[in-house]
Amino acid sequence: MNSSQSPSSRSLPLRRRSLLAALGVGATTALAACGGPGSGSAEDPTAAPAEGGEAGGSVNFYHWRSEDKAVLDELAATFSEQSGVTIEQTIDPSEQYQSTAAQKARGGDIGDALTAFRGTQLDQFAELGIFTDLGDADYVDNYEANLISPGEHDGVQLGLPYQLVFNMPLLNMDLAEQAGVTEIPRDWDAYLDLLDKLRGLGVTPIAWPGNDPANAFQIINSLVMNNGPDDEMFAKIETGEYKATDDWWIRSLTQFQELSTHFQENFAGSGVDGVLSLFSSGQAAILPTGSYQIGQVREAGAEFPLEFAPVMTNPAGEEPTYEGIFNSTYILGVNSAAQNPEGAAAWIEFLSDPANAAVYGDGTSQHVTVTGVQYENPDLQALAPWQSANTLLAPRFQFINLDIRSAIENSLVAVATGSTPEQAAEEAQALVEEQL
Template sequence: MTSSLDRRSALRLFGAAGLGLGLAACAGPGGSGGTASSASPTGLAISGAVQGTVSFAHWRAEDKAVLAGLIEAFVKKHPDAGVEQDIAPSADYQSTALRRIRGSKTGDVFTAFRGAQFEQIVKADVYAPLTGTGVIGRYRKNLIGPGAQDGTQYGLPYQLVFNMPLANTDALDKAGHGSAPKDWDGFLQLLDDLLAKGYTPLAWPGGDTANAGQLLNVMVMNNAPSDDAFTRIESGDSKVTDDWFLTTLEQYAALRPYLQERATGSSTDAVTRLFAEGRAGLLATGSFQMAGVRALGATFPFDLVAPITTTAEKAKYEGVFNTTFVLGVNSASKVQPAAYAFLEFLSDPENAGVYANGTGQHVTVEGVEYTNADLKAVAPWLTRKTLLAPRFQFLDLDIRTAVENATVAVVGGKKPEQAAEEAQRVIDQKRS
C-alpha cells in the first residue's frame, strides 16, 4: 500500500518550472494575467425584471441532472423565471449551434467551443457583450481570454479541462511504473509494459471527429517549433509537410501496436467503456471524461499522463489545458434580464462549486472549493507547466479536420509523408 501511494505522489508532483503561457493572452491555470475590459457593455439588458423562460443551449448531456438541480435553485430565487435545457451531442453542436441559436429561437444562454465556433458566433453578432458587467469579476482573469476578442468580453469560458490521456493508476502500478514517463522512449516503454500485463495500453476514439484530435494537443506540444504552430499552418507560414509535423505523424505510426482493434473507427463511447471496465491503461481524451467513466461504474483511481514526445531535456511542457464551454447571452434574446441573471447564478462560487463537484469539471470561477475526489486527484495539474490546447488555434474547421485526418490516416496504415502531403493539398485549396 505504501509503495502505491508513493507512486501516485510521485506521479502528481508539481512541476518546478512554473507555468507555460498559452495564446489569446491566457496564461496557464496557475498563472496570472488577463486584460478584462471595464468599458460599458453594449446591447445587453441586465436591469429588467427577471422573468420568462430561458433556453440554455449546450452539449454536455452528462451534466443534465446537475444543471437541473441548479436550475431548481435558480427558480426558487427567481420564481417568475424558468430555464429549459436544449442539449445536442458535441459533434452536432459544433456544426449546427450557430444556425440553431441565431435569432434566439433557442439559446437565450448558450455555450460555444473555444476557437473556431466562438469566432463564428462573434462574427454573427449573436453574443451580447459582457464587458463592463459585474459577472466578469467572478472569474480568474488569466483564464477568460478565449472568451474575448478585440478588447471586448463576449463570453466566459466556464470549464477548465486537461486535454491529455486519462490514466488508470492501478493499471500503471501493475505495469511497474512509479512515475510519469519523462521522454518518448519512456512513454513507449510504459505502453509496452501495459500491453505485457494484458491491457489495451491506449484507448483512442479515432472514429469520433470531436475527440480523435484531443491526443494531437499533447503530441505536438513539445514537437512544435512555436506555441502558435497551428495558427502558422492555417496562415500558410508553415506546412504539415515540415519536419516537426512529420516527426509527429511518425510517432502516431509508432502508437499503432498499442491501440485497440479498429482504432480508426472507434467511438468515444466505445473506448470510454473499454477504459471504465479496467481493460485499458490510458484513455486518450481528457479530464472531461472522468465523470463519464465513473458513471459506467469505474472505481479505480485517476491521474493524467501526457506523452512527452522529445527528450526530457528538450521538453518545454508537461501537458495541455483548455478553457472552454464559453457561456454567453444571446443578443436577440427577449428575456435578457433573466438570461443574464442565470449566467450570474452559474458564476457564483457556491453554485459553480456544485457544478464542478457534481460533473467532475474544474471551472474558471474564482473561489470554488473542490470536494470531488477525482478533481482533487488531478488538481496538481493546475500548477504544472501546461500549454493552452493548440488544436483550437484553427479557425477554419476544414483545415483543422485535414490536419487531424492525417493522424487518423497514419494510424490506419498510411505513410506519414503521404498523409501529410494529402492534408497539405486540402489546406492549400482552402487558402486559395
Template sequence: MSDQFSIDRRRFLHGLGALGLGGALSACVGPTITTGGASGAATTAADALAPVSAEKATGTVSFAHWRAEDKAVFDTLIAAFRKENPEADVIQDIAPSNDYQSTALQKIRGGKIGTAFVAFRGAQFVAMNKAGLYAGLGSQPFIDGYFAELIKAGQAPNRAQMGLPYQLVFNMPLFNEDAFESAGVSELPGDWDGFLALCETLKGKGLTPIAWPGGEPANAGQLINSMVMNNMPNDTAFADIEAGAAKATDDWFLGTLKQYQQLTPYFGSNSTGTSSEPLQQLFASGKAGMLATGSFHISAVRKLGAEFPIGLIAPITVSADRARYEGIYNATFILGVNTAGTGQAAALKWLEFLSDPVNAAVYANGTAQHVTVKDVEYTNADLKHNAPWLEKKTMLAPRFQFNDLDIRAAVEAACVAVVSGTSPEQAADEAQGIIDQKLR
C-alpha cells in the first residue's frame, strides 16, 4: 500500500463508464470476518422455504426497514412489482435507525409487520435469527445472483442462508473534495500525523474539519470502524473483548481513545450532543470538510443541495508502513422473510424481485449505494466516482463484531466520553466495568 492516497479526479472518473460490479470485485473487496458472526438455531433443509413460485404474487407484503431516505426509490420499485404482480402490493413500514435497532424484533415477531424485513449485520441479525424470525431461504435460485463472499453475514452457523445482505456500503467519513482542494490539500494523508495536520489545515480555513454525530449512537459509532482498523492487534479484537479474551483497557484500545482525544478540537462545538441530520446540512453547505458517517449518507447530502465531488477517507491511525487497511466496508441491510404470520410466498417474491440486477440497479443508482448483487450497471455519478474503493484493501466493519449491544454500547460510549472530557484511562475502565458485569 502506498503512503499517500491520491485525490486525482481523473483517476476516479476516467474510463469508468457505466460500471458493473463484477470486474471490480474480482480481486475481492476485503477480508470477511467470521468470528463473532451469526449464531442461533440451526435451520435444516426441511425448515427452509420452498423455491420461489413461478406464479404471480398475491396479497400484501409489509416491508419493514430503517432507510427513510430510500422510500421514494422503493416506491418506484414497488410500482414495478405491482405491474408484474397485479394482485400484490408492498407497504413500507419505516422506523428511524435507532428505533429499528431497539424495537424491530418485537414489532416483527407477531407477523403483522415485516412480512419481509431487514436487519443490521451483527447483533440485530443474530438476535432475530435466534428468535426464529428468519425463514431459511434454502436453495432459492436467485441467491446465485449475489456475490457469495458478500452474503455470508446473512448465514446461520451451519451456513444456511437465512437472509441476503443487500447493501455494500463504506462506513467511513465522506469528504468535500472542493474544500480539500481550496485548502491546498493535494493528497490524502497516509499516517496519523498527516491526518491531524489535515484537520488543522481545514480548521485554519474556517471549516469544521470533522462533522461527527456524537449525540446519535447509531452513527457516532461509525467512525470507530476506521479508527481501530489498523490499531487492532488482530482482525477479531472486538469479538475478543466480547468473549472476555481481551479488554477495553488493553493498550491498543486505550491508544485509540487517546486519538479521539486528539481529534476533539476538530469535531466542532457540542459534537457529543449533535445528531447526523444537522451535520449532513453542515457538510452539504460546504462548512465541514468531512462527515464522519458513511457512504450511505451521500444521497441525503445530495438532497440537501451538495453539488461538490464527494470522496471517501479513513483516518490512518498508525505510521504508513504499519497500515494494513485503507478503509472500511460493510455488507448489511439483510433482507429476509418472516416466519410469523402469513404471506411468505409474496414476501419471497418481493426478495426475488429486488435480487434482479435490473431492479437492484434502480435501488443502487437511486440511493447512491453499491449492492451485493452481480451484474448491476452503475450509472450514478457518486457510485462511479467512488468505485476505486471496491478494489482497495478494506476491512469488514469491526463494530458489528459485537453481538451484545450493551457491550458494543459501552465500548462506543467510551469514545464519546473522551470527547466530552473524560480521561481515556477512566473511560476505558468504565467501559470494561460494564463489560465485566455482562460477562459474569
C-alpha cells in the first residue's frame, strides 16, 4: 500500500510464542494459553497471554459478515480436524453489530473470538477491556506491519485487521466500454462525463443505497480524499479545528449534490439489496460501496468485469493528491471474558496462516492483510494493482463520536433531497457543536 497516510511500519519482537507451532493434520491439541479469565493477570484480564494450557471444546466466533459464513464454515472444518476445537458462528447485521456487540460480548457468553470495526468500535472495545493484548503472539509477524496499526490502541496490539478493503465505487466495465470510456476518470469533469455517457446507454449511472447508512456513506471517502485540507479532516471536525461550514466541506456537498442527479429514483428509500440487484443485473453501472460487496455481486450472477471508480473531485488538469481509498478492518481479537480463550487464540492463529488466509480471500473476493497470500480469485487478481496505488486510509472511520459522524453524513442526504450545500452545512455544524 503506497500512501503517505498508511500506518507507519513498526518494529516487532524477533521471537513470539506460537499457539499452533506443532499443529498439522492429526496434531495434538496441546496449545499455549491466551488472555482471558485465569490466563492473564488477576489485575489485568487483557494482559498478554501466559504460557501453558490446552485448547479443546467449542469456540464462538462473533462477527457481522453473513456473506462469509460458508467460507468460514469450510475453514472451521479444517481447523477442527487439526486442533479438535469446533467453531460456532454468531453473526449480527453490521449496523446492529456496531451498536450492540460490546454489550453482548462483555459477559463472555458469545464471542470467544470476535471482530471490531476500525475506529469507534475498536476504541469502545479498548475502553471496556474487551480485547486481550495480542502483541506477543508469534503470528503477528504473518501480517503486513503497515496495515495492522488500526488494530492498535495506545500502543497495544489489541486486534489484527484481517481485511484489506477498498472503499470505492465499483464500475461495470462492460457498460463503461459500451459508453466509449476505456479509462477510469482522474478528474471531476471526466467523472461527470462518464456519468453522462452511462446515462446515454439507458442505465442508471449510480445506484445509491440512501436508506442504508453503513453502505450509503462509503462514498464519502473518495468524495473528500482530494477536497480535505489534510488527511485528518474528520478527526479535526471532532476537535473543533475544522467545521462543516468550511469551504472544503461545502465544495464536497456541492459536488455530491451534482452526483445525486445521476442516482436511481427513490434513492433515499433504497436499501442495499435493491441497489445490489440493480448493479448485478446491469441496470446500474456503478455501485458506490466498496470491494467488500464483490462477493455478493458475483453471487447475484454478475459476470461482467469490475474496476474501481473513486469519485475524483480535483479540477481537470490538476493532479489528484490521492488515487483512491483503502481500509484495514474486520479486526480479529480474543475476548478477555472468553470461556475458551485458548481455542479462540488458536482460531485466530489458524486464520493468520497465509494458506488459510488465501482460502478466505478467494472465497469472499476480499483481499487480506496477511503476507505471502497467493490469490486464485480473478477479481482479486484483476484489482491487485490497487494494492500499490497512492491511496488514503478511509477518512470516514476517523470519527469516534457517532452523533458527529451522523451529522456530517446526513448533510449528504440533505443536499441530495433539496437543501442547498450552505443550509446543509450550517445544520450539520449546529449538531456538531452540540457534541463539542
